[in-house]
Amino acid sequence: MGLGGPELLLAATWVICAVICAIVGSNRKIGGTAGFFLGLFLGIIGLVIVLCSDKVERIIPNFNTSSIPDQLKKYKELLDSGAITEAEYNIQKGRLLNQ
Numbered sequence: 001m002g003l004g005g006p007e008l009l010l011a012a013t014w015v016i017c018a019v020i021c022a023i024v025g026s027n028r029k030i031g032g033t034a035g036f037f038l039g040l041f042l043g044i045i046g047l048v049i050v051l052c053s054d055k056v057e058r059i060i061p062n063f064n065t066s067s068i069p070d071q072l073k074k075y076k077e078l079l080d081s082g083a084i085t086e087a088e089y090n091i092q093k094g095r096l097l098n099q
Contacts (some may be wrong), residue, residue: 018045022052028053068096 018039025035030053038046066074072093079089 014040014043017047021047023064025050025053052061068099 018036021039022032022036024047025038026032028035028050030038030050035046035050036048040046041047075084075089075092075096078084079086084092
């Protein structure tokens with residue numbers, strides 16, 4: 001016997017819940033695959049479990065690791081060596097001090 005109206009609706013709801021759990025889980029420590037299977041086997045309860053899991057912390061790398069005084073020192077050395085002009089030094093100094 002095939003799936004009728006109510007059974008098909010229930011199965012579609014279960015699969016939709018699993019997909020939603022996979023999407024939400026991909027942004028959490030539980031992961032998308034585990035979220036999918038939790039949603040598939042537990043339905044709404046699986047979604048609650050996924051939503052209660054910890055979020056993934058996205059770390060934005062800081063490419064500028066030197067401190068402002070270190071950067072000022074670097075620009076001062078460039079000024080003293082003649083690599084940059086005093087005007088260029090003052091522009092960089094102002095930019096750093098206004099951060």
